[in-house]
Amino acid sequence: MAQNQQSTRKVSFFEKYFCCGNTQEVQEPNTxxxxxxxxxxxxxxxxxxxxxxxxxxxxxxxxxxxxxxxxxxxxxxxxxxxxxxxxxxxxxxxxxxxxxxxxxxxxxxxxxxxxxxxxxxxxxxxxxxxxxxxxxxxxSKEFKIxxxxxxxxxxxxxxxxxxxxxx
Structure with a gap:
């Protein structure tokens, strides 16, 4: 049961790229x-x-x-x-x-x-x-990124x- 919960866990965009997430777990930001x-x-x-x-x-x-x-x-x-x-x-x-x-x-x-x-x-x-x-x-002619x-x-x-x- 614990394995099943772990496989459905979503990680943040940050965790995927900089920490401990993987492609299956990532929850991409709303775009x-x-x-x-x-x-x-x-x-x-x-x-x-x-x-x-x-x-x-x-x-x-x-x-x-x-x-x-x-x-x-x-x-x-x-x-x-x-x-x-x-x-x-x-x-x-x-x-x-x-x-x-x-x-x-x-x-x-x-x-x-x-x-x-x-x-x-x-x-x-x-x-x-x-x-x-x-x-x-x-x-209005100048803007920061x-x-x-x-x-x-x-x-x-x-x-x-x-x-x-x-x-």
Whole structure:
């Protein structure tokens, strides 16, 4: 019986390649090309409470209650995808999703998506722990690559090249 349980055990992607797993046991990461039409659709599918993800508009700029986030992009305009596309090319290093608009911390300029920024209750920067951190819109012509996947890096570099030659 113990042998049967051991043969059906699933190991993580990391364990397969760097530790003790084998090909039969691996549980590959989810790589479905899931696009959400709205933030509310994403929140509903992922069983999150939409009332916690609200930005308040004031003079054409959107803020959260703590004034930690300052953006010109309303949440309804944000596209989310599980893989990089021409439209959703900015990656969040926390949730590993891709977005058409992303925020950057004003202290260390690391990216964070609107959803993750709204989830943090701490006023400190998630990355460098700066106590005066604000999340502002990242430059849309510049983006960081947070993955070591060569395929995504190549796509991102091609996208950057395309953007610089067309602009």
């Amino acid at each position: 479905t090309n899931q696009t959400y039409n709205t933030i509310n659709e994403y929140l509903k599918i992922n069983q999150k409470n939409p009332s916690l993800y609200i930005l308040q508009e004031f003079d054409g700029v959107y803020y959260d209650k703590s004034k930690k986030i300052k953006t010109i992009h309303p949440l309804k305009d944000i596209s989310i995808n599980n893989v990089i596309t021409e439209r959703t090319q900015h990656s969040c290093p926390i949730c590993f999703c891709y977005f058409n608009f992303i925020l950057a911390s004003n202290c260390c300029m690391n990216y964070i998506c609107h959803i993750c920024a709204l989830e943090f209750k701490s006023p400190k920067c998630h990355f460098c722990q700066n106590e005066k951190c604000k999340y502002i819109d990242a430059d 947070y993955t070591d996947s060569q395929g995504i890096q190549m796509f991102a570099l091609q996208q950057m090249k395309r953007d610089t030659t067309s602009g």
